[in-house]
Structures are given as structure tokens and as C-alpha cells.
């Protein structure tokens with residue numbers, strides 16, 4: 426496995442990231458404006474969208490274009506970063522990113538419905554969080570899932586996230602408040618054995 430580094434050239438907030446994972450080679454690279462159609466294909470699937478809190482619905486190509494342009498134009502000091510997850514054939518599988526980088530970074534991810542269940546996101550989240558702790562000084566990474574998102578909860582748990590509470594959070598695509606499980610991953614101890622509680 427190649428070492429994974431979030432390379433921040435010139436303090437730009439969009440680093441190049443490479444991962445080489447066990448079951449399937451996956452590359453993380455910064456989102457660019459040309460990803461808009463691929464993002465739209467993934468997010469416009471209802472099974473994906475219904476698990477997200479704050480996306481417009483119906484999800485239009487214009488939404489994806491605006492998002493791709495916004496994140497690809499982020500400059501030094503931007504408070505978020507997003508990466509495309511690609512396989513060895515450059516298929517766009519999904520996205521992973523961090524927001525609120527200057528506070529408690531919050532991770533989010535989506536995967537094309539066709540690739541669910543093959544372990545891609547478990548591997549990607551683990552590698553991404555480890556690399557993020559190397560890159561940024563935060564003590565913890567936050568996340569959260571709607572309580573009916575069993576797959577995502579499992580992915581988080583396998584990575585070491587633990588539940589710290591529940592809130593009622595509005596789900597834009599479903600147009601209602603749902604129970605949301607708040608999760609946190611603490612920075613690994615220097616010895617690298619256990620996560621701090």
C-alpha cells in the first residue's frame with residue numbers, strides 16, 4: 426500500500442490525495458468543474474439523496490454544476506475540501522470531503538448506488554480520516570447519519586467513530602425532521618493503539 430498524503434501545495438486547500446487500497450485501487454483527487462455530470466448522476470439517485478440532509482431536491486444538473494464550480498474554485502483558506510473517488514478506470518464512484526475545516530472538521534461522503542456493498546467506502550473513510558489527521562491539527566472529526574442509514578452508520582463504526590448524541594435534523598429531500606445520530610472520531614493517540622475517549 427502506498428503511503429497516503431493530503432498534499433497541500435502552496436497552502437491551497439484542495440490537495441491531491443492518492444490511496445491504494447486492498448480490495449480495489451481507489452484514487453482520491455480534487456473535484457473539478459468537469460465532474461458536474463458525474464456528481465449529478467450519483468446524487469440524483471433517490472436512495473443516495475434521501476440520506477443527505479441539505480441537498481436541493483429534485484437535484485438538477487444546475488445544482489451539480491454550481492457545486493462543482495464552487496468547490497473547484499476554492500482558494501487558500503477555504504473552509505472545505507472535496508475529493509472525487511475514482512477507480513483504476515477513472516470511473517467516478519463518489520465523493521468524500523470535509524467542511525468546517527477551521528473548527529471541528531465534519532466529514533461527508535456519497536457513493537454511486539451501483540457500487541454499494543463492496544467495501545469501497547469503509548476503506549476510503551478510514552484512509553481519508555487518517556490522512557486528514559496528519560494534514561490538519563483538529564483533535565476530532567465530526568460526522569452524523571440519519572438513524573435509518575444503517576450502512577453509513579456501520580461504515581463510521583468500522584472506522585472508529587462513536588455516537589455522542591441524537592438530534593432532530595431536517596432532511597431536505599424527504600422534507601421532514603428525522604432522528605440524526607451525531608458521531609465523532611477522535612485523533613488517534615501517538616502510540617496509535619486506541620482512540621482517546
Ligand SMILES: CC(C)(COP(=O)(O)OP(=O)(O)OC[C@H]1O[C@@H](n2cnc3c(N)ncnc32)[C@H](O)[C@@H]1OP(=O)(O)O)[C@@H](O)C(=O)NCCC(=O)NCCS
Nearest residue numbers: 473476534535536541542543544545546547575576577579
Ligand atoms: C453509506 C455508503 C457510502 C456506504 O458505502 P458502501 O461502499 O456500500 O459501504 P461498505 O460496503 O464499505 O460498508 C457497508 C457496511 O454496512 C453494512 N450494511 C449496509 N447496509 C446495511 C443494512 N441495511 N443493515 C445492516 N448493515 C448494512 C454492510 O454489510 C457493510 O458492513 P460490513 O463490511 O461489516 O459487512 C453508501 O451506502 C451511500 O452512498 N449511501 C447514500 C449516501 C450516504 O448515506 N452518505 C453518508 C451520509 S451520512
